[in-house]
Amino acid sequence: MKKIFGKIGAFFKQGRQIIKKPFVALANSKAVKWYFDSKFHKGWIKLWTDYAFWMHIPLSMLLVFIMEWLSRHSLVQACGFVIDHTGPFLFNSYCIFVALSIVFLSRRRGWWRLFISMIFIILGIINCIILLNRVSPFGYTDLYMISDLLTMQDSNYFSATQAIISIIALIVYIIILVIYAKFGPKKKDVKPFWQRLVLVIALFISLYPTTIFLRSSGVMTSYFGNLSQGYLDYGYLYGFSTSVLDRGMNRPFGYSDSKIKSIIEADQAYVDSIQTTTYDIAGEDGQSDGNLTVTEIDTGDNKPNIVVMLLESFYDVSECEFLETSEDPIPFVHYLEDNYSTGHCIVPVVGAGTCNSEFEILTGLSCNFFGPGEYPQKTILKETDVESYADVLHDDGYATHIVHNNGGNFYSRANAFSMMGFDTFSSKEMLDITEYTPLGNWPTDDILIGGTMDAMDSTDGSDFVYTITVEGHGSYPTYPVETDPAIKVKANGKTEGENYAWEYYVNRIYNVDDFLKQYIDALDSRGEDTLVIMFGDHLPTMGLTEDEVATGDLYQTKYFTWNNFGMPKEDKDLTTYQLVSEYLNRLGIHNGNINAYHQRVMAEGKKYGTGDYMNDLRLLQYDIMYGNRYTYKYGTSYKPTEIEMGVLDVTIDKAYFFNGRYHIYGEQFTKWSKVFVNGEQVPTKYESGQVLSIKASDVKNGDIITVCQMGSSDTVFRESNKYVVVDPSYAEEDIVTEEDEEEESADN
Structure with a gap:
């Protein structure tokens, strides 16, 4: 055995020598020795030796500028960041300045300075490559999603050429580090180590109060609703750092057993006090009685099926100020808006981040309370379950399903939906998908019709179905794809490439509109009372600005509904975390802790997003996801389910x-x-x-x-x-x- 291990050790030693040999040869070359003996190098080293602390200031600014240049793919835009967002630029520079102070703890300051600087440049390169392939920048959550990203079609983040260039660059970087390790000077006559350590610690400690001060003064922010825009406004380094450090929820002020109890008791008192006024769905003349004040719908003994549908990147382009189309691309959606309840839906994200709109619509909780760019389904829901509308409807005897034509593990959905209490999940792996969009990178949505019918057929009673579409998903090509598209588009004031992108997108939602008609026809033909709530999860990744949308708000999409049991039309703008509660209220479903809370505060006239509304919601959300779960002590408790993948x-x-x-x-x-x-x-x-x-x-x-x-x-x-x-x-x-x-x- 000793002999065998000796041979193994000798093998690795020989391999190490083979790998080391060219590096040593290069380090001992005449060119390298000439450079290190040159007056230029010695003068440069003297400058960094005598004035290192002050030289870190321009170096920090330069590194931030390079990172922004890489991230924005534009030298001009990087200059614009320095000029238009000077405060964030200086704070990002200060963060690098603090990181560079680590070099003072070592005598090999040049080597450490190079090593630290390259870390920031590599981060910039990673973000640069990622933003060539998608809209949202690189953040901490991406480290959780590497396996997900690799499973996506049309998501090759490195071409063969880029991979070769990256490998060559990495080798060059290692060579430079080896050379500096051999020839780089060591600092002489350094100050006592304890003084240097105190300086470094003081600089790192200063980051916290500086960040708090800048956030309170409005120079920086702690939440990015639009992650991409947040990185552009406040800098890539700050955006990435907050995604690493500012995750989860902090304990809210005033959190206690008694406070949660008071909220739950107020909700229960409200539910108990509701005086139900029922609506005669079909009177003797077949017409609805419009004179009654409606708070609930009387559907008899049969509880209606409830379908919630997330429409990927769905946007009513009639609200786009510069777009002209040859005909209405979504006539069926506009028919629904004319005849059934509708409104604008305030979503937590723009351009990307589907699963955060999903989290809000299914739980009634708010993503505003999490860190920038955080996806709760990839973080906290890996550890704990959460109350959802699936739980609420389970209490009322509903079977609960999800149907989705993308991967079951993407956004950790199989786990997240189990933590939310769903019964079944029919992901793309369970669906015989054969039809794709013209680019071939996303399935068309028609497969969801059969998937939904199968899910509902698998049970005897009422069903709650959450359906997720993907046909409208980006990215959108800036070159012609379809030779004769059904809808011709003119994007006034945009480039030819942008016009092609809009034309491709508009024709996708044209297909989605037809799919919605077929979907609702299939539901109607079942002969069961059914309510369908459809909403756009976020605006498409088209670089829209506030002055280009009719609402003036990039966080507003449309929601629209359909039902076949006479629910009166009542239009109202709502947030994603309110939407399902509003319609459960109209159906007379008031159970559930979060559901009852929303119904009570909406009845009290409190406006979403305000302190009166959000403070107690924050307490409930923290308690359920991070706290002691006093909510379940005084209200209804829920548990995760062993979700079944597919129904057939x-x-x-x-x-x-x-x-x-x-x-x-x-x-x-x-x-x-x-x-x-x-x-x-x-x-x-x-x-x-x-x-x-x-x-x-x-x-x-x-x-x-x-x-x-x-x-x-x-x-x-x-x-x-x-x-x-x-x-x-x-x-x-x-x-x-x-x-x-x-x-x-x-x-x-």
């Missing part, structure tokens, strides 16, 4: 050897179905929703195969029945089946 069984019916492949026939196969042989996954070819095939050589007589619906990170979402391989080249009596094994076990 994946089955193998039969299988045959043919043309060198083993063809497997069954039901509910998708492009994400993979065949397992004796528990090991083998390469699988999707033939259709009823046929898969694998190489004949991957199986042999008597092997047991299953088909699994696979999510990202090798997650098995659903598994089929077991099927025993029968190779006709074997004699029938030699084949041992599961039934034979069970009979033999019983005999024994």
